[in-house]
Structures are given as structure tokens and as C-alpha cells.
Amino acid sequence: MIQEIRDLVSKKLKKLDGVVALRKTDQGTAPTLFQEGDDVSQLVLEPRYPVAKTVSKLQKRFKDAKFGVVARGCDTRALVEMVKRHQIDPDRLYIVGMACSEEQAETCYCAEPAPDLDPWPEADLVGDPVPGAPPNPMVAEYENLSREERWDFWNQQFTKCIKCYGCRDICPVCFCDACSLEDPLWVEPGLLVPDFPMYHLIKAMHMTTRCVACRQCETACPAGIPLTVLYDLIRKDVGNLIGYIPGADADSGPPLSLTLADAPIDSELAK
Amino acid sequence: MDYSNTQTICPFCGCGCAFNLEVVDGEIVGVLPANDHPVGRGSLCIKGWNAHSFVQHEDRLKTPLIREDGDLREASWEEALELVADKLGSIKSEHGPDAIGVLASAKCTNEENYLLQKFARAVIGTNNVDHCARL
Numbered sequence: 001m002i003q004e005i006r007d008l009v010s011k012k013l014k015k016l017d018g019v020v021a022l023r024k025t026d027q028g029t030a031p032t033l034f035q036e037g038d039d040v041s042q043l044v045l046e047p048r049y050p051v052a053k054t055v056s057k058l059q060k061r062f063k064d065a066k067f068g069v070v071a072r073g074c075d076t077r078a079l080v081e082m083v084k085r086h087q088i089d090p091d092r093l094y095i096v097g098m099a100c101s102e103e104q105a106e107t108c109y110c111a112e113p114a115p116d117l118d119p120w121p122e123a124d125l126v127g128d129p130v131p132g133a134p135p136n137p138m139v140a141e142y143e144n145l146s147r148e149e150r151w152d153f154w155n156q157q158f159t160k161c162i163k164c165y166g167c168r169d170i171c172p173v174c175f176c177d178a179c180s181l182e183d184p185l186w187v188e189p190g191l192l193v194p195d196f197p198m199y200h201l202i203k204a205m206h207m208t209t210r211c212v213a214c215r216q217c218e219t220a221c222p223a224g225i226p227l228t229v230l231y232d233l234i235r236k237d238v239g240n241l242i243g244y245i246p247g248a249d250a251d252s253g254p255p256l257s258l259t260l261a262d263a264p265i266d267s268e269l270a271k
Numbered sequence: 272m273d274y275s276n277t278q279t280i281c282p283f284c285g286c287g288c289a290f291n292l293e294v295v296d297g298e299i300v301g302v303l304p305a306n307d308h309p310v311g312r313g314s315l316c317i318k319g320w321n322a323h324s325f326v327q328h329e330d331r332l333k334t335p336l337i338r339e340d341g342d343l344r345e346a347s348w349e350e351a352l353e354l355v356a357d358k359l360g361s362i363k364s365e366h367g368p369d370a371i372g373v374l375a376s377a378k379c380t381n382e383e384n385y386l387l388q389k390f391a392r393a394v395i396g397t398n399n400v401d402h403c404a405r406l
Contacts, residue, residue, distance in 0.1 A: 017272060028305055030276035030291040047306040047313070054274070054293075061295055062272055164317045170304070220304060222314035 019068035050172035052078035068094035074214035076115035077247025078172035099127030119250030160223035368396035
């Protein structure tokens with residue numbers, strides 16, 4: 001698969017201003033912008049990075065350029081949500097979709113380990129999609145807890161937080177210049193452990209209708225807080241209450257930007 | 272139209288986490304963690320996430336400055352170094368070497384910090400040397 005991707009990228013570089021993909025050197029592996037003439041044998045597919053952030057950054061900086069990106073399922077879901085929020089221009093983007101392996105899907109408990117290329121005007125898929133992996137067992141365990149036990153669970157987890165803002169900085173769908181997590185009105189500055197539950201619930205609230213289950217937040221957390229348990233449950237609720245799944249459908253607008261008339265809540269479930 | 276990431280080690284505490292400096296056309300625009308590095312393993316503390324911000328900061332000095340009548344004015348290196356040598360020398364002879372302290376910095380290179388402590392101990396003749404990471 002990797003050679004197929006390298007060949008495809010080489011070919012597309014003749015027409016694109018660059019392709020965002022991982023480059024491996026003896027210094028390490030990180031996203032880079034491959035351009036025509038670059039050594040494509042340095043292109044690799046691991047470890048995972050939130051490439052949607054890089055694409056958005058570059059599109060905003062080079063407003064006429066057309067780039068490509070080597071993207072997994074989580075990357076294209078993030079890109080879809082960013083398109084809806086005007087952070088990505090889909091007409092200036094070519095996608096090299098990469099299907100994750102079963103092992104990769106299991107590592108991320110991923111339900112959709114291959115990119116859905118329907119929303120993209122120009123895209124190609126490399127690799128054979130595998131079925132979704134079983135969900136994180138911690139979510140089911142958590143759902144069996146009583147309300148008090150749930151409060152204790154998060155209280156305990158969040159006392160580990162060192163307020164590094166890593167969960168926010170790495171999140172591919174976080175892009176606001178003025179972040180409410182840095183607003184002293186909501187989150188007291190200079191306080192460690194950050195005030196429970198303000199910091200974390202504000203972040204979780206902003207993840208509502210936005211989180212694409214890429215799991216980068218949990219990977220980036222130095223304290224090993226199981227953030228995706230919280231965000232997975234929010235995704236579940238959002239899916240059940242208003243039938244919205246972030247990253248799934250490029251045409252449905254983000255529900256928090258719509259009026260209640262456009263996105264009615266099922267009043268039975270809301271009780 | 273260049274975008275690349277250069278892996279480096281965080282200059283702050285002794286932990287030694289690695290991260291990538293995101294560079295667009297020679298300008299450092301951000302930090303990405305080094306996901307394959309054995310120390311940080313894709314995590315960073317808040318200082319690591321923001322370690323890039325001082326490198327090309329607009330507030331960094333471009334020339335030496337000398338304070339005269341309460342205001343700072345630009346000066347040449349020769350003038351500034353002469354003034355510093357003069358003043359440090361007279362403080363040392365009047366009040367002794369321990370009247371002088373030297374503060375090193377995590378934003379300096381290891382070599383610069385080595386020179387600073389050598390300067391404090393061998394030139395000034397004091398043990399009053401410390402570093403911001405110790406605080």
C-alpha cells in the first residue's frame with residue numbers, strides 16, 4: 001500500500017502545489033508538504049498526526065494554492081467538519097484516502113477506519129477498507145455506573161490534569177483564535193488542578209457536534225485521562241437526540257448553527 | 272511555499288521531551304508533538320506546546336540597549352560591553368564578588384549557560400549563579 005500511495009503522490013505532485021503527508025528522516029517523522037522533485041521515498045504512513053490542521057493552516061496561508069493530503073478516515077471526517085465551518089476549501093483539496101488496517105482500527109476502537117470519499121470532488125482511495133473495530137469497553141463499563149459514580153469517576157480522572165491544553169491544541173476540529181478555555185471569565189487562570197468541572201466540561205461542550213472520534217486528544221494527554229469515553233458518549237447522545245454524526249454527511253449543517261426548527265430534538269429522549 | 276516540521280528537544284525542564292517546530296517559509300508557526308519519541312510519546316506540557324513562541328517574537332532585542340535618565344536607548348555592542356565591564360568591575364571592588372549574581376536561562380543554549388557559570392565563578396568569583404528552570 002505504501003508504494004501505491006507514494007506513486008500516486010508523485011504523479012499528483014505534477015499538478016498540485018504540494019501534498020501534505022508524513023515524512024520520515026533520521027530526525028523523526030512528522031507532517032510535511034511534499035512538492036514536485038522531493039524524495040517521495042521519505043513518505044510514510046505512521047505515526048498518526050492530525051493532518052487536517054496542517055491542511056487548514058496551509059490553505060489559509062496560501063489562498064490560491066491547491067494541495068493534496070494523505071488522509072485516513074478520521075482525517076477526512078475532520079476535514080468535512082472543517083469545510084462546514086469554512087476552515088477548509090474543498091475545491092482546493094485533493095484527497096489520497098488511506099484505508100486503515102484491522103490492527104490500526106483496533107488501536108483506535110475505530111468504527112469507520114476508511115475515509116468516505118463521497119464528499120470530495122477529487123479523491124482516490126488506496127487500500128481495502130476493513131470493518132469497524134469494537135468500541136472501547138470502558139464506555140460500556142462507564143454506562144453501568146450510577147450518577148454519583150460517574151461524577152466520582154470524572155472528578156478522579158480530572159485531578160490528573162496538568163492543564164497543558166494538549167487536548168485542545170491537537171484537536172483537528174479546534175480552530176478558534178479566541179478560545180473560551182483561555183477566558184478568565186470561565187476558566188480561572190493559573191489554577192492547577194484546573195477547576196473541576198469547568199475546563200473539561202467547557203471543552204466537552206464544544207466537542208458536541210464537532211468531535212470526529214479521532215482520539216488524538218487522548219493520545220496527547222500526558223496524564224492518560226480517558227477523554228474519548230466522555231466524547232464517545234456525547235457523540236452517542238448527539239446521534240440519538242438529533243441524528244447528527246460529525247464527519248458523516250457533508251451536506252448537513254452543524255446543528256448548533258441551526259435553529260431548533262431546523263433540527264428538532266426528540267422530546268422523549270430529551271427527558 | 273515551504274512547510275516542514277523540524278524535530279527538536281524542548282529547551283525548558285530536564286525531562287527532554289521532543290516536539291516538532293512547524294515552519295512555513297522560514298517562520299515558526301506552531302508546535303506538533305513528536306509522536307514517535309520515547310520520552311514524550313506524543314504528549315507535551317504547556318511550556319512545550321508554547322516553546323516556539325519566543326524564538327521569533329517581535330519583542331526580542333535587536334540591538335543592545337542602555338538606560339540613560341530612566342529611558343532605554345540603542346547602543347553599539349562596544350559601548351554596552353564597556354559599560355557593563357566597567358560597572359561590574361567597580362561593584363566587585365567596592366562590595367565584593369558576592370554582591371553580583373548571574374541568572375542563566377532555559378532559552379539559552381547549553382554552551383551559553385556554561386559560559387555564564389564560568390563567567391560567574393572564574394571571572395566574577397562568586398557562586399551566585401542560578402537558572403530559571405530551578406525555580
